[in-house]
Amino acid sequence: MASLTSDFEATCKVSIIIPALNEAAYLERTLRHLSLLQPPAHEVIVVDGGSRDETVAIAQALTKQPAPHFPLQVISSEQAGRAIQMNLGAAQASGDYLCFLHADTYVPDDLVSVIAQTLADPGVSCGGFISIMSGNLTTRWGVILNNYLKTYYAPLLFRPHLFFGKGLRLLFGDQVMFCRRADFQTCNGFDPAQPILEEADLCLKLCRLGRIRQVNRVVQASDRRVAGWGPVKANAIYFMVGFLWGLGVPGERLKRFYEDVR
Structure with missing residues (x-):
């Protein structure tokens, strides 16, 4: 059985999609992390939303080197917006x-195996990781705990019928969300009109096809937003935006509380 599982993981075709906008400070390191994956990714696709820095040049330069050891594509989107990209x-x-995958998030080298093992269960339609948010000298334990628990308490509070009946859990962008391509297409993908919480919106659709699972593994995300806002303001904004979203406030109105930090 172990050898069969290993063979399946080795042939599992995982496409990693990275939406990027002015990510020159992080993108090269993220891509080099992906070159270490075992088994390797089937492909990595960087979708640029109109960067004004060296994001595209950095990604394109890596496509011409012997490493990373995966097909790397760089494509441009006419419109910026994570859902669109x-x-x-x-x-x-x-x-x-x-x-x-966000351009400032680092994944474990067995990412492909974790995805294969999680989605080998036909009752699971989507998965994501526990996000560890940190900077050079700081680990944001309070934010980490809140974001971990939010995966459970947000759907429990606002969609209890789906939490208990369909296994809904809400995953967010820094949790490295993954799913079957066929299920993504069935759900018509991300809502391009959603400027924020597009992953949570997709979870609402995918849970009708199977359970959403937060796997017991971690990824490391940059704390730049928390560092820019300060931890008190950041937690207040995360809570307020999540609460208002749960009450049905449109994403366009929520976006004004969630300015970009680069």
Whole structure:
């Protein structure tokens, strides 16, 4: 059985999609982390939303080097917006599984195996990780705990019928969400009109096809937003935006509380 599982993981075709906008400070390191994956990704697709820094040049330079050891594509989106960019990357992808990764987030080297093992269960439609948010000298334990628990308490509070009946859990962007490409297409992907919490919106659709699972593994995300806002303001904004979203406030109105930090 172990050898069969290993063979399946080795042939599991995972397409990693990275939406990027002015990510020159982080993108090269993220891509080099992906070159260490064992088994390797089927492909990595960077979707640029109109960067004004060296993001595109950095990604394109890596496509011409012997490493990373995976097919790396760089495509441009006419419009910026994570939902729009990730949909474009998913349309370009040829893998059986889609993994959506932020440009400032680092994943474990057995990412492909974790995805394969999680989605080998036909009752699971989507998965994500526990996000560890940290900077050079700081680990944001309070934010980490709240974000971990939010995966459970947000759907329990606002969609209890789906929490208990369909196994709904809400995953957010820094948790490295993954799903089957066929299920993503069935759900019509991310809502391009959602400027924020597009992953949570997709979870609401995917849970009708199977349970959402937060796997007991971690990824490391940059704390730049918390560092820019300060931890008290950041937690207040995260809580307020999540609460208002749960009450049905449109994403366009929520976005004004969630300015970009680069």
